[in-house]
Amino acid sequence: MDIPVQIAIRLKPPSIADSLQCIFSNPRTQIVITESGQTFHVNRALPVDCTQSHLFSSFMIPQINCFLDGCDTSVVVFGQPNTGKTYTLFGAGFECIHSECDQGIIPRFLTDIFHKLSQMPEREFILHITWMQVVNNNIFDVLGAGLVRCCNVEEAFQYMQLGWRQRCLGNNHTVFTVSMEQKWVGTNGVLNHRMSTASFCDLAAYPEPSLFALENIIKELVAGNPPKQINYDQCILTAMLRDSFGGRAFTWVIGCISTEPDDYQDTLKILNLCLCCRGIKNFVTVNLFADNNTPVYSDKTALPADNSFNLQFATTQWIKLVSNAEGLFNKILQSKSLSESDMNQVSEWLFLKAECDECLNGDISGDNKDVSTKQGLPRIAEDTEPSEPSESDVETDSEDSHSETVFQDKVEKYMEYFREKNDQLFAERCEEYLNHIDSDDITLSETSGSQSLPIMTSQSNSGRRRTIQPGESLSGAELELLRKVAAKAISPESQKIILESHKKDVDPEPKLIERELLKMIDSPKTAEICKKYKMTKEKYTQKQILARKLSKEISSSQSQLKELINLCIAKERLINDLTKAVSTNNNQSKTCSDKFESRLVDQDTIKEIKRHELNLKTYKKQIDQIKRQIKKDEKRRNTLDIELVKDKLKLDELSETSVDIKDKKSNSLKHFTNRITQLDSILKEKTSDLANLELSKDKELMLRKEIKNLRKTRECLHEQRCSLGHKRKIYKSLSDSEERKILECEEAIEAIDTAIEYKNNLICGKSPSASLSDSQDNKDSQSRGEQMLMARLDKLSHDEMKTLLYRYFEKVVDLRSACAALEAGAAAAAAEAAAWRARAAAAWRHAHKPRPPTHTRCLDTGYMHERALSLGLTTDSETSDDAMRLVDRMRQLARYPPGPVIPSQNLRQLMPATNVPVAKVTKERNKLVIIQQNKKN
Numbered sequence: 003m004d005i006p007v008q009i010a011i012r013l014k015p016p017s018i019a020d021s022l023q024c025i026f027s028n029p030r031t032q033i034v035i036t037e038s039g040q041t042f043h044v045n046r047a048l049p050v051d052c053t054q055s056h057l058f059s060s061f062m063i064p065q066i067n068c069f070l071d072g073c074d075t076s077v078v079v080f081g082q083p084n085t086g087k088t089y090t091l092f093g094a095g096f097e098c099i100h101s102e103c104d105q106g107i108i109p110r111f112l113t114d115i116f117h118k119l120s121q122m123p124e125r126e127f128i129l130h131i132t133w134m135q136v137v138n139n140n141i142f143d144v145l146g147a148g149l150v151r152c153c154n155v156e157e158a159f160q161y162m163q164l165g166w167r168q169r170c171l172g173n174n175h176t177v178f179t180v181s182m183e184q185k186w187v188g189t190n191g192v193l194n195h196r197m198s199t200a201s202f203c204d205l206a207a208y209p210e211p212s213l214f215a216l217e218n219i220i221k222e223l224v225a226g227n228p229p230k231q232i233n234y235d236q237c238i239l240t241a242m243l244r245d246s247f248g249g250r251a252f253t254w255v256i257g258c259i260s261t262e263p264d265d266y267q268d269t270l271k272i273l274n275l276c277l278c279c280r281g282i283k284n285f286v287t288v289n290l291f292a293d294n295n296t297p298v299y300s301d302k303t304a305l306p307a308d309n310s311f312n313l314q315f316a317t318t319q320w321i322k323l324v325s326n327a328e329g330l331f332n333k334i335l336q337s338k339s340l341s342e343s344d345m346n347q348v349s350e351w352l353f354l355k356a357e358c359d360e361c362l363n364g365d366i367s368g369d370n371k372d373v374s375t376k377q378g379l380p381r382i383a384e385d386t387e388p389s390e391p392s393e394s395d396v397e398t399d400s401e402d403s404h405s406e407t408v409f410q411d412k413v414e415k416y417m418e419y420f421r422e423k424n425d426q427l428f429a430e431r432c433e434e435y436l437n438h439i440d441s442d443d444i445t446l447s448e449t450s451g452s453q454s455l456p457i458m459t460s461q462s463n464s465g466r467r468r469t470i471q472p473g474e475s476l477s478g479a480e481l482e483l484l485r486k487v488a489a490k491a492i493s494p495e496s497q498k499i500i501l502e503s504h505k506k507d508v509d510p511e512p513k514l515i516e517r518e519l520l521k522m523i524d525s526p527k528t529a530e531i532c533k534k535y536k537m538t539k540e541k542y543t544q545k546q547i548l549a550r551k552l553s554k555e556i557s558s559s560q561s562q563l564k565e566l567i568n569l570c571i572a573k574e575r576l577i578n579d580l581t582k583a584v585s586t587n588n589n590q591s592k593t594c595s596d597k598f599e600s601r602l603v604d605q606d607t608i609k610e611i612k613r614h615e616l617n618l619k620t621y622k623k624q625i626d627q628i629k630r631q632i633k634k635d636e637k638r639r640n641t642l643d644i645e646l647v648k649d650k651l652k653l654d655e656l657s658e659t660s661v662d663i664k665d666k667k668s669n670s671l672k673h674f675t676n677r678i679t680q681l682d683s684i685l686k687e688k689t690s691d692l693a694n695l696e697l698s699k700d701k702e703l704m705l706r707k708e709i710k711n712l713r714k715t716r717e718c719l720h721e722q723r724c725s726l727g728h729k730r731k732i733y734k735s736l737s738d739s740e741e742r743k744i745l746e747c748e749e750a751i752e753a754i755d756t757a758i759e760y761k762n763n764l765i766c767g768k769s770p771s772a773s774l775s776d777s778q779d780n781k782d783s784q785s786r787g788e789q790m791l792m793a794r795l796d797k798l799s800h801d802e803m804k805t806l807l808y809r810y811f812e813k814v815v816d817l818r819s820a821c822a823a824l825e826a827g828a829a830a831a832a833a834e835a836a837a838w839r840a841r842a843a844a845a846w847r848h849a850h851k852p853r854p855p856t857h858t859r860c861l862d863t864g865y866m867h868e869r870a871l872s873l874g875l876t877t878d879s880e881t882s883d884d885a886m887r888l889v890d891r892m893r894q895l896a897r898y899p900p901g902p903v904i905p906s907q908n909l910r911q912l913m914p915a916t917n918v919p920v921a922k923v924t925k926e927r928n929k930l931v932i933i934q935q936n937k938k939n
């Protein structure tokens with residue numbers, strides 16, 4: 003039978019708790035996941051905290067059963083250094099300081115084998131162990147004695163302890179073998195003689211030639227090269243592992259891997275190598291000796307005398323069961339409710355049964371005759387109706403009835419024993435089957451379950467043993483188990499999902515979850531439980547009916563009994579009366595005729611009495627029988643009652659289990675639905691976030707581009723402004739249009755700065771309105787008119803806004819140029835005022851100079867001339883026009899009497915102003931604000 007090599011992955015627990023892990027396992031989905039999200043589907047993805055006992059029970063039980071059935075098994079451990087390869091196979095050590103919990107696969111395997119063998123006393127066995135190490139392609143016998151025989155587990159442990167001390171440490175390969183020869187006679191009287199080998203290999207961690215050779219062989223096998231064409235003899239290791247890869251062993255490969263991020267690359271290599279092994283199929287066979295299957299006893303008379311009765315009885319019951327099954331199978335075949343393969347199997351069963359019948363018919367009839375003559379085995383009747391005993395029965399002696407009772411009791415005892423055994427066996431089989439479904443999640447391939455396995459014989463190389471395909475001498479359960487293992491570990495659909503997801507590089511988990519859900523909904527376990535429940539329920543109802551029938555029968559028997567007892571009492575009374583009457587008659591008859599008469603009467607009475615006594619005896623016998631029947635019925639009723647209680651409990655349990663499963667299913671469905679909804683909402687959120695992010699990124703890019711453009715424009719404007727400023731500096735003045743251009747540039751630069759600030763705020767996520775006038779504070783301080791204006795502006799279209807802005811811009815520039823002209827005018831006025839103030843001061847000084855006497859004042863031209871000269875002197879800096887105007891003015895003053903004296907307050911007005919008004923011109927939105935700064939309060 004082709005069985006693929008099975009893969010288990012064990013993660014070495016991180017040396018520091020909670021440290022980073024580069025690889026994880028999911029024991030539920032049997033998936034190993036790397037940190038990069040790569041998934042590997044294996045047969046057993048063991049958890050990081052997997053104990054030795056969990057590891058053993060998770061896949062070694064089928065191996066042990068196979069080994070006991072006579073198949074070869076193998077466990078090969080790959081792994082990086084220090085990842086627990088030796089720990090997995092052997093444990094922490096064999097000294098007493100080491101706990102039993104740490105025991106590895108080999109000690110556990112040996113313990114289990116010896117334990118199982120102790121429960122099969124009919125089996126004779128010889129068990130040997132060997133412990134070899136391959137060091138640099140040289141073989142080293144650790145125990146130093148080749149094959150070492152172990153009769154019990156203690157001996158085996160002593161050798162293991164010895165080997166543990168003597169083994170070589172370092173980078174080498176270790177191969178530990180357990181070989182066992184078994185012999186036992188089956189219940190069919192046929193000899194079973196088998197040989198099996200279990201090998202356990204701890205491979206070297208560091209790559210070396212033997213390991214490379216093994217890798218190459220694995221690759222060749224995976225590529226489809228037949229094992230016959232592969233050179234296993236290239237090195238000792240490959241020769242030793244011939245049966246493990248491409249051979250006849252049922253092999254498990256265990257990958258011990260490190261979870262440390264530093265070992266990630268090595269971990270991936272080991273994982274890939276292990277997965278590679280998954281493609282190898284081994285041809286697992288049962289190893290039989292030549293004398294296997296030979297009948298040890300066939301003559302039934304040769305059997306011990308004590309068993310003959312039991313066997314006869316069991317055979318009859320067995321025949322009944324088989325014919326019952328035959329009827330059922332025929333019904334099933336007619337209903338066509340099974341799949342084609344199952345139908346074939348049923349047909350095959352019926353065919354084999356017919357063949358058996360043909361062979362047995364003659365013998366059985368002969369045997370039965372013999373039996374009936376030799377043993378006088380009575381027909382086994384399950385229910386005996388109480389019958390009116392005939393006169394002849396009454397005649398039969400009481401010993402007969404006694405022996406009959408003893409016989410019936412014996413039959414009952416055997417019946418009960420048989421029923422118990424049968425129920426027990428049935429329950430065990432059911433449990434075994436359910437456990438298989440439960441514990442072993444290996445999926446059955448569609449065809450494997452139904453194939454009838456052909457018997458194939460082949461001579462092994464050594465000629466020591468011949469091998470046959472399992473099926474000839476294996477039980478149904480065993481065959482089922484092997485078929486399960488032979489089937490692919492991953493169902494084709496799962497493989498497809500994983501392959502597709504690998505191709506697309508997507509996470510297969512959602513799909514797998516979906517599949518798991520569907521699988522869970524159609525779980526065979528639930529169907530099995532329902533079937534079991536139905537069957538038990540049917541049985542329960544039948545038993546209830548039977549119990550009711552029995553109760554009725556008991557009560558009718560009891561009333562019959564009462565009647566009979568009454569009859570007996572009446573008869574006894576009658577007999578007494580009659581006896582009394584006879585004796586009184588005898589006493590009272592005195593005459594001869596009286597005596598004759600009374601004798602005649604007596605004779606009649608005595609006859610009557612005898613008849614009544616006979617009747618009484620019959621009644622008593624009947625009473626006995628009825629009592630027995632009642633006792634029997636009561637016993638049966640009690641058994642039925644107990645069975646009913648048991649069945650009720652079973653039914654409750656089953657309904658609870660199904661409710662449990664239903665609950666679990668609905669819970670997991672709920673859980674999955676919630677998870678899916680949650681994931682969906684997260685996905686939506688993420689998508690919208692992403693979209694927003696992309697949008698905002700686009701927006702940001704656009705804004706940045708705009709800012710860049712604005713900056714460029716600003717630079718141009720600035721250059722223009724600078725060149726015009728330069729020109730003004732050189733030529734002292736500019737044309738009006740140039741002056742206007744400067745203002746335009748300045749205004750545009752200012753507007754651009756505001757725009758840049760606005761866009762920057764947008765990029766930084768600040769509210770751009772903060773820089774705008776429509777902020778809340780501004781709104782509060784706005785007058786109603788302004789608010790109305792803003793509302794109106796809000797309603798403007800883009801073009802209208804543009805036009806408005808341009809106009810505003812023009813206006814601002816106009817205002818600024820007007821403002822500049824005003825400022826220039828004001829400056830000129832201020833200069834003129836200063837000049838006039840200086841002149842006035844000079845005039846005032848002159849007026850306060852001491853004057854000459856009055857007579858000389860009138861026509862003293864010399865004096866006038868001198869004044870004029872002095873005045874003229876003071877006006878050196880004046881223009882000639884001004885001087886002439888002043889001279890004229892002096893002449894007028896000299897010709898006419900002196901004018902009124904200028905009041906000092908008026909003169910003070912002419913004094914230079916100490917508080918010259920200083921104005922500040924600012925621009926506020928579309929207004930020019932002129933504020934006098936030194937205004938008196």
Ligand SMILES: Nc1ncnc2c1ncn2[C@@H]1O[C@H](COP(=O)(O)OP(=O)(O)OP(=O)(O)O)[C@@H](O)[C@H]1O
Pocket residue numbers: 013014015081082083084085086087088089090094172206207258
């Ligand atoms: N799963 C585990 N649980 C507890 N301890 C472990 C586990 N795996 C390994 N160890 C411990 O780690 C140490 C190294 O393990 P072991 O010697 O089995 O590794 P190895 O792979 O065989 O090393 P090498 O490649 O050197 O032969 C041992 O002390 C062992 O007890």
